[in-house]
Amino acid sequence: MTLARPPYDPELQAFLDTMLAQPNRPFNLTTIAARREEQAAVQPTIDEILRDTGLEHVELAVPGPDGAPDVTLSVVRHPDRPAPTACVYHIHGGGMIMGNRHSGAQAFPGWVERYGVTIVSVEYRLAPEHPHPAPVEDCYAGLRWVADHAAELGIDPARILIAGGSAGGGLAAATALLARDRGGPALIGQLLLCPMLDDRDATVSTRQFDGSGLWHREDNIIGWTALLGDAKGTPDVSPYAAPARATDLGGLPPAFIDCGSAEVFRDEAVDYASRIWAAGGQAELHIWSGGFHGFAMAEHTAVARAARAAIESWLSRVLT
Amino acid sequence: MRELVEHVAGLDAVASESLKVVGLFDALVEARAGLEGIVRAAAGFAAVPAGLVAPERRIAFRVDAAGARQPVAAAPGELAARWPNHPIPGGYAGLVWLERHGAPATGDHLVLERLAIAVGSSLDRLTGGLPDPAAAVAALLDPDAPAARREQAARLLGLPPAAPARVVATPPGRRGAPLPARTAIVHTPAGPVRATVVTGTVEAPARAGIGPAEPVTALHPSLDGAVAALRLTTARTPVLRADDLGLLAAVTVAPVAHLRAVVAAIGGLLDQPWGPDTLHALATTDSVRAAAAVCGVHHSTMQSRCEQVGARLGYDPRTPAGRVRLALDLAAHRLTTVRFSLEG
Numbered sequence: 001m002t003l004a005r006p007p008y009d010p011e012l013q014a015f016l017d018t019m020l021a022q023p024n025r026p027f028n029l030t031t032i033a034a035r036r037e038e039q040a041a042v043q044p045t046i047d048e049i050l051r052d053t054g055l056e057h058v059e060l061a062v063p064g065p066d067g068a069p070d071v072t073l074s075v076v077r078h079p080d081r082p083a084p085t086a087c088v089y090h091i092h093g094g095g096m097i098m099g100n101r102h103s104g105a106q107a108f109p110g111w112v113e114r115y116g117v118t119i120v121s122v123e124y125r126l127a128p129e130h131p132h133p134a135p136v137e138d139c140y141a142g143l144r145w146v147a148d149h150a151a152e153l154g155i156d157p158a159r160i161l162i163a164g165g166s167a168g169g170g171l172a173a174a175t176a177l178l179a180r181d182r183g184g185p186a187l188i189g190q191l192l193l194c195p196m197l198d199d200r201d202a203t204v205s206t207r208q209f210d211g212s213g214l215w216h217r218e219d220n221i222i223g224w225t226a227l228l229g230d231a232k233g234t235p236d237v238s239p240y241a242a243p244a245r246a247t248d249l250g251g252l253p254p255a256f257i258d259c260g261s262a263e264v265f266r267d268e269a270v271d272y273a274s275r276i277w278a279a280g281g282q283a284e285l286h287i288w289s290g291g292f293h294g295f296a297m298a299e300h301t302a303v304a305r306a307a308r309a310a311i312e313s314w315l316s317r318v319l320t
Numbered sequence: 321m322r323e324l325v326e327h328v329a330g331l332d333a334v335a336s337e338s339l340k341v342v343g344l345f346d347a348l349v350e351a352r353a354g355l356e357g358i359v360r361a362a363a364g365f366a367a368v369p370a371g372l373v374a375p376e377r378r379i380a381f382r383v384d385a386a387g388a389r390q391p392v393a394a395a396p397g398e399l400a401a402r403w404p405n406h407p408i409p410g411g412y413a414g415l416v417w418l419e420r421h422g423a424p425a426t427g428d429h430l431v432l433e434r435l436a437i438a439v440g441s442s443l444d445r446l447t448g449g450l451p452d453p454a455a456a457v458a459a460l461l462d463p464d465a466p467a468a469r470r471e472q473a474a475r476l477l478g479l480p481p482a483a484p485a486r487v488v489a490t491p492p493g494r495r496g497a498p499l500p501a502r503t504a505i506v507h508t509p510a511g512p513v514r515a516t517v518v519t520g521t522v523e524a525p526a527r528a529g530i531g532p533a534e535p536v537t538a539l540h541p542s543l544d545g546a547v548a549a550l551r552l553t554t555a556r557t558p559v560l561r562a563d564d565l566g567l568l569a570a571v572t573v574a575p576v577a578h579l580r581a582v583v584a585a586i587g588g589l590l591d592q593p594w595g596p597d598t599l600h601a602l603a604t605t606d607s608v609r610a611a612a613a614v615c616g617v618h619h620s621t622m623q624s625r626c627e628q629v630g631a632r633l634g635y636d637p638r639t640p641a642g643r644v645r646l647a648l649d650l651a652a653h654r655l656t657t658v659r660f661s662l663e664g
Contacts, residue, residue, distance in 0.1 A: 011357040014347035018340055300364030300387035302357060 005208035006261045009290025011301040016292055020214060029128055029226060036098050046074065046102045053109045054078070062145040065137035072123040073142050074101050075153065076108045081116060083154035086161065086188075086319050089143050090121040091175070093166030095196070095215065095223035096135060097127050104165060114312065115319045118155050120146050124171070128226035132241040135227070139175045140182075147185030161189040161318060162253075166215065166265075166293070167223065169195025173243040173255075173272070180251050187253040189318040191311070194259045194293055195269060198244035199224040199232050203267035213263055215293040220264050244268050250279035256314045257283060258307060260291020286310050338430050341365065345434040349441050358442060359383045359416070362435040366418050366428060372439055373399060374414030375501070378478045382419070406432040410440040412453055413501030453477060457504035461487065461515055463540040470537045477502055479536045483519055487531040487539055489546035490514045495662040508547045511660035515543055524559040531562050548572035552654055556600055568651060576652045585632050586653040598625050602637045603647040 008016060046057055056079045061070040077085070088111060092103040101121040108119050124138035143162070150157035162179075164172035169192040176190045201221060210217040224232045224242075231237055239246035255276055259269035266287060273285035288295065288303050296304050344365070348358045355372060363370040363383040371382035373396050380392040392399070396415055399405065404424055405417035416435045418428055456473040459465045465473075474481045492505055492512040499505070503516040517539065522530055529549025531542030545562025548569045553560050562569055576583070589595045594615070601611035612622035629646075630636045637646045 008351075010351035010353035011348065011361070013351040014344055014353055014357075014361070017347045017351075018343035300360050302360070302387075305387050 003204070003208045003210075005212075007290060008262050008292055009288075009295075009301070009303050012290055012292060012295050012298055012303060015298040015301065016214070019298070028222060032097050032128070032226070039094075039098055039103075040100070043100075043103060044106070046076075046105055049102070049105050050076065050109065053113075055109055055112055062142060062149075065134075065141045068125075068134065068137070068141075071138045071142045071145075072101065073146070074105075074121045074123070075118060076105070076112060076121070077118040077154070078112055078116070081118070081154060084150065084156040085154060086115065086117045086159035087146065087150075087153075087155040088115075088117050088119045088191075089146060089160055089162045090119055091124070091139050091162070091164035091168040091171045092121065093164065093168040093196075094126070095219065096167045096170075096227040097223055099126075099167075104168070111315070115315060117161075117319060118153065120153075127223075128229075131229055132227050132238065136171055136174045136178065136240050139171050140178045143175055143179065143185055158186065159188050159319070160185060161191060161315075162187050163191035163193075164195070165193035165296075167196045169193050170197050170243060173197060174240045176252055177243055177246055178240055189253050189314075190255045191315070192255060192257045192269075192272075193296070193311070194263065194265050194291075195243075195257065195272070196220070196223065196265060197242060197272055198268040199228055199237055199242040200244070201233065203264075203271075205266040205268075206264045209262065209264045209293075213292045215264060217264055244272060248279065249275045250281060252276060252279075252281050254282040254318065255284070256286075256311065256318075258286040258288065258310065260293060260295050261287050261289050262291060263293040265293065284314055337427055341427060341430050341434055345438040349438045352442075352445070355379065355439060355442055356381070356383065356389055358435065358438045360387050360389075362416070362418065362431050363387065366420070366425065366431050368421075369419040370416065370435065371399065371403075371419070372408075372414065372416050374408060374412055374439075374443060375478060377412075377414075377443065377476070379414070404428055404432060406436040408436050408440045408443070409498070410444060410453070412440060412443060414439075453502065454499050454504045457502055457515065457517055458506065460517060460536065460539055461504065461506055461543045467537065474536045477517065479517070479519065481535070481537045483536050484533040485517050485519045485536045485539060485542070486522060486533050487542040487546040488516045488518050488522055488524070489529040489531070489543070489550040490516070490525055491527060491550075491660050492662045494664045505662075506543065506547075508551075508660075510547070510551050510655075510658060512662055513547055513550060513660055515546065527553055527558045529553060529560050529562065544573075545569060551658055552651055554600070554654065556596075568647070571648060571651050572655055576656055579649070579652045579656075582633065582649050583653050583656045585634075586649050587657070589629060589632055590653070594625060598622070599629070599646065599650060602626070602629065603643060603650055606640075606643070608638055 050057055055076055058075040060073045062073055064071045092099045092101055101123040111117055122139050122142040125134045147157050162172045162176055172190055173192055173195055176187055179185055179187055206217050237245050257269050257273045259266050273283040276283040288307050291303055296307055298304050344361060348361055359370050359372050360383045363385055367385055369382050369384045371392055373380040381389050382392050383389050399417050400415055403417040403419055405415045408414045416439055418432055420428055456476045459469050459473040471481050492514050503514055505512050506515045529546045531546030534542040549560035549562045551572055597615045601614040605611045605614055608622050609619050612619040626638055635645055636642045
């Protein structure tokens with residue numbers, strides 16, 4: 001039986017049905033390589049994104065987790081910044097299985113211009129080749145290095161904000177938990193955009209969006225299975241893999257959490273914010289009416305514009 | 321948006337850009353995205369500002385390339401002269417445009433066309449029970465329509481309910497031709513006629529009857545006057561104002577069946593080569609000499625024509641009473657014989 005579910009916003013519905021319509025084809029762990037290639041082929045390069053912006057891009061190879069390869073960081077900043085600047089530590093999305101550190105980089109120039117920040121985007125290893133804890137430990141190692149080398153990067157170590165969307169939002173939340181539990185680095189905020197937080201597939205929203213939307217229930221199960229293997233959904237899953245598993249959400253930096261009302265991640269986003277509040281923490285939660293997962297891509301629509309304005313409002317309050 | 325389009329283009333190389341444009345606007349209408357959302361999609365797709373002006377709905381705005389809505393003060397004509405544009409189908413007076421400088425980009429034409437169609441069908445939906453402006457005009461002119469419906473129709477057409485307006489009646493034109501703004505086809509005893517609601521100065525078209533000024537929500541007498549005047553127009557007096565007809569307007573609703581014999585007689589005279597000019601001159605001048613001057617003939621020629629007319633009609637058109645009767649009989653002839661129909 002199909003559950004009743006919130007309808008998509010009319011403008012978003014039209015985009016989903018036409019601009020984002022994809023050929024129906026199998027998506028599973030064996031087709032991930034092909035999907036990654038497709039995505040890489042259409043993703044603009046960082047040079048294309050930064051062309052005519054006057055911003056500079058530096059790549060750094062920094063030590064990875066113990067016994068693991070180096071982690072590559074992309075640093076995007078203004079060449080003439082009055083150091084030290086605040087830092088947005090960015091973790092890309094892609095369901096734990098796709099994407100690279102330049103996925104979503106279209107937002108970088110605007111953030112640098114608007115807030116004068118330095119952006120550091122981390123290249124973490126992807127599942128299923130590299131299951132948990134590889135992705136989150138790479139993210140943490142990069143963050144640790146940035147905080148330890150803040151002076152040479154021209155970054156104010158007291159003003160590092162962690163940010164990510166979708167799987168990147170889940171990894172950002174997990175990295176914030178690691179930073180809390182390992183005694184640093186200190187973060188001034190966590191920007192969690194439609195974050196992927198819960199491996200258990202047990203919410204109403206996941207059942208409502210079974211087979212509908214850009215990242216629907218089956219896709220989500222594939223992503224979590226790639227990350228966790230057989231452990232997915234069992235009591236053994238670490239909160240650093242699935243932050244919704246954390247029993248203690250106290251002592252975290254202020255969170256901005258958003259999500260569409262019409263997507264799998266809605267209920268886990270609401271629950272995460274509620275439990276941060278319950279623990280005495282600060283969170284700002286926006287559930288956008290009729291938003292599908294990734295609705296911000298339809299950037300001209302009224303809902304995407306409102307969502308962007310809310311993010312910008314929060315960033316300007318946190319970064320100043 | 322550009323990133324999105326590239327992203328999509330890469331995901332699905334088979335689907336052509338134009339198919340996407342058509343699908344996008346259809347989907348926006350189906351999802352009831354609203355006028356702003358539809359215009360915003362055009363701006364996003366074309367990556368230049370897009371706009372909509374629909375004067376009868378008092379809608380005028382543009383959406384910039386970043387998706388922000390702004391008001392527009394320019395008149396439709398000004399916008400049409402400045403930017404690539406497309407009229408809104410369905411009898412609306414408005415247009416949509418893309419603020420493209422220089423040469424149009426591939427697909428601009430298609431975006432404009434689909435945008436116009438989407439706006440037209442959304443306007444239809446938003447008019448609540450009055451599917452298009454022509455239906456609103458028809459409601460306004462319908463003496464049996466409830467007052468509330470006529471007021472709604474006036475609002476829809478952007479007319480303040482108390483404002484004075486006139487109905488201008490013109491021949492019905494081609495079948496299926498798009499109607500000008502604030503126009504409907506109405507059915508009269510003389511066949512279908514175009515009725516246009518006009519506020520302010522009337523610019524009379526080639527052949528028209530102009531009704532008296534009445535409040536917008538009580539326009540029916542103006543329609544009657546306009547239709548009466550139109551039915552009385554001739555090649556010599558192609559535009560008539562009901563205000564100038566006086567009691568003559570009343571003959572259009574008078575029973576004329578018993579005048580069959582006289583109408584036939586007038587018809588016979590009008591079939592003479594000299595008939596139309598002569599009867600018109602006799603009915604509108606006050607002497608044989610003056611009528612002869614109007615027709616460019618010697619007054620003795622006119623005298624002999626008058627005798628033929630008198631013999632045929634059974635009264636002397638040279639007397640004041642005969643002149644009045646001739647004018648009325650000419651009107652009766654027009655009312656009986658002039659019929660309008662849709663061309664083609």
